[in-house]
Amino acid sequence: MRWTILLSAFLLFACNKKETQRPAFVNDTLMTIPDTTKLVKATKPENLLPKQYSNARFKEVTVERIDENKFRVRGKGQIFEANFNWIIEDGHDELHKGFQMTDAGAPEWGNFDFTVTVEKKRENSKLTLVLFESSAKAGSRQHELPILLF
Template identity: 85%
Template structure:
């Protein structure tokens, strides 16, 4: 019975023990700093990679804004005869069209890198670049890859 009471008293005493705190008086204000404060290393800033776009015929496509109205488009394409088209539209009109070539034709993935300069017609419009392959049969757009510019 004595051992039970003694053991209970030790457990209560051990559980109620508080952490020691240091206090410092600075300009009549008490600041308490617990002893268990740990130093934390500042996290390294994340390196933000450009967003990549892809579909069946295009992969690893990135768009980098070079100037206010100038963009650099890079990526890879698996395109028949290495030739693909692009168009920039603002939701209402087709503002600019063109074509590019990859450095290898299908079935290989060829790289491409080109720049586009474009200005908005309407201030509140959103420009979209669409990469696509033209059908050899009827010239229709195939495998469209839309990319928002600004």
């Protein structure tokens, strides 16, 4: 029993070891330096590339904010007859819509580059740009690619 208490006391003191000091000389003067190591967490590098969006018909789509209400949209599309539509909505209303063409029709991937200007109707709403291909049969939206603007 005595050995158990002695061993427990020894382990308790060993686990509560205080910071030790080690001697060091600076300009021939004895200094004490704490025996600790500081870990510096590496920070992630900033993402310098714009976010890219894609789906089955659109790829490498980026949106760059040019002005407060003006955006540049670039990317590639594999679109039938190189014609696609876009719409900007705020969750309640369609604020702006139009169509664009790529420089090549399907099955090739054609490039597109256009700018849009749109203003919010409601201050707290979020604008979403939706790129889509219209169905040749019914005219319905196909392959929608939603992109949050702001």
